[in-house]
Amino acid sequence: xxxxxxxxxxxxxxxxxxxxxxxxxxxxxxxxxxxxxxxxxxxxxxxxxxxxxxxxxxxxxxxxxxxxxxxxxxxxxxxxxxxxxxxxxxxxxxxxxxxxxxxxxxxx
Amino acid sequence: xxxxxxxxxxxxxxxxxxxxxxxxxxxxxxxxxxxxxxxxxxxxxxxxxxxxxxxxxxxxxxxxxxxxxxxxxxxxxxxxxxxxxxxxxxxxxxxxxxxxxxxxxxxxxxxxxxxxxxxxxxxxxxxxxxxxxxxxxxxxxxxxxxxxxxxxxxxxxxxxxxxxxxxxxxxxxxxxxxxxxxxxxxxxxxxxxxxxxxxxxxxxxxxxxxxxxxxxxxxxxxxxxxxxxxxxxxxxxxxxxxxxxxxxxxxxxxxxxxxxxxxxxxxxxxxxxxxxxxxxxxxxxxxxxxxxxxxxxxxxxxxxxxxxxxxxxxxxxxxxxxxxxxxxxx
Numbered sequence: 279x280x281x282x283x284x285x286x287x288x289x290x291x292x293x294x295x296x297x298x299x300x301x302x303x304x305x306x307x308x309x310x311x312x313x314x315x316x317x318x319x320x321x322x323x324x325x326x327x328x329x330x331x332x333x334x335x336x337x338x339x340x341x342x343x344x345x346x347x348x349x350x351x352x353x354x355x356x357x358x359x360x361x362x363x364x365x366x367x368x369x370x371x372x373x374x375x376x377x378x379x380x381x382x383x384x385x386x
Numbered sequence: 387x388x389x390x391x392x393x394x395x396x397x398x399x400x401x402x403x404x405x406x407x408x409x410x411x412x413x414x415x416x417x418x419x420x421x422x423x424x425x426x427x428x429x430x431x432x433x434x435x436x437x438x439x440x441x442x443x444x445x446x447x448x449x450x451x452x453x454x455x456x457x458x459x460x461x462x463x464x465x466x467x468x469x470x471x472x473x474x475x476x477x478x479x480x481x482x483x484x485x486x487x488x489x490x491x492x493x494x495x496x497x498x499x500x501x502x503x504x505x506x507x508x509x510x511x512x513x514x515x516x517x518x519x520x521x522x523x524x525x526x527x528x529x530x531x532x533x534x535x536x537x538x539x540x541x542x543x544x545x546x547x548x549x550x551x552x553x554x555x556x557x558x559x560x561x562x563x564x565x566x567x568x569x570x571x572x573x574x575x576x577x578x579x580x581x582x583x584x585x586x587x588x589x590x591x592x593x594x595x596x597x598x599x600x601x602x603x604x605x606x607x608x609x610x611x612x613x614x615x616x617x618x619x620x621x622x623x624x625x626x627x628x629x630x631x632x633x634x635x636x637x638x639x640x641x642x643x644x645x646x647x648x649x650x651x652x653x654x655x656x657x658x659x660x661x662x663x664x665x666x667x668x669x670x671x672x673x674x675x676x677x678x679x680x681x682x683x684x685x686x687x688x689x690x691x692x693x694x695x696x697x698x699x700x701x702x703x704x705x706x707x708x709x710x711x712x713x714x715x716x
Binding site: 301328350 | 407411413414415416417418419420421422433434437438439440441442444445
């Protein structure tokens with residue numbers, strides 16, 4: 279498993295899938311909501327990231343369905359993906375706490 | 387569901403993704419793209435198009451991804467193994483013919499001359515391409531792979547030896563000389579890593595050959611305009627621009643297929659006529675290095691390679707006619 283800090287799109291994709299399986303368009307709209315519209319993933323970026331994270335076994339295909347003659351493939355987090363997301367969240371939390379502490383010290 | 391113009395355009399953009407990725411994700415990506423498209427849109431937006439191209443590039447550049455399209459690359463290399471030497475050869479022949487007709491036109495006082503018929507090194511390289519084409523056409527691809535780098539090596543090796551006592555000068559001059567090896571080097575890879583020129587010829591239609599003939603004309607014009615400027619900078623710009631035009635032409639002709647895209651990548655990487663010329667421009671050997679003699683050495687080696695290849699072919703044919711099996715070369 280890579281120990282490199284995760285980029286924001288990857289982090290948000292895993293966050294989106296943490297609530298349950300999602301299809302591609304669902305992930306895109308969920309990420310727009312999660313980031314309050316700040317991050318708008320497009321299909322090329324999304325599927326390059328999904329492809330990479332599938333290879334890293336952070337996520338897997340859950341099931342497929344056909345809606346309006348279009349294929350929808352649902353993805354879910356794997357246990358490795360859940361651990362990676364938890365580790366990344368802890369790292370960001372620690373960074374944020376350190377930044378807040380320094381700001382408090384500077385302000386006091 | 388009938389395909390709309392927007393969907394067809396998205397599918398064309400998805401053609402940039404590797405085949406295995408398309409097989410797995412194309413339908414769901416189309417679903418996502420169509421769902422995300424604003425109502426009434428009939429062609430992909432610029433941001434979506436750029437994002438898809440970037441996504442395709444990210445996947446293709448990922449370590450190990452190139453191997454996923456092995457057959458496509460093998461076909462592109464097979465086409466390249468015959469198309470590249472034919473194009474280089476045809477452009478040089480046209481350039482010499484053009485200079486023969488128009489003569490040498492000097493621009494008074496500028497140091498520039500419209501010139502192209504007397505590039506000894508370049509002509510030797512072109513003879514090398516002719517031998518490659520002949521051997522490749524005969525199905526002797528390994529012999530062609532041996533022949534391809536001979537002229538460039540015959541120029542580079544003696545100069546390297548003669549300059550070996552002056553490392554600083556050698557380092558300064560060598561990149562130009564090594565430029566001469568780029569085209570033959572990729573040809574060797576194409577000849578050995580693919581099913582060879584016969585497969586390439588199978589894949590090339592009459593239309594593709596006509597595109598190649600058209601592409602040879604600007605390449606010839608670049609050569610005939612000569613890299614004979616006092617500084618060479620303008621000449622490099624001309625050569626690069628011309629090559630760009632050729633690559634775009636070939637891209638436009640082949641881009642409709644995956645193999646065509648891979649071939650275009652090969653052609654763009656090579657930019658062969660310009661690299662030959664620029665390599666020559668940066669590293670013009672002078673007679674003080676005994677260059678003319680080395681050209682002849684290269685010529686002899688080429689003829690020997692051609693002769694050996696032909697002998698091998700005759701012997702192979704006679705062996706197969708008498709029912710003896712032998713190792714295949716093609």
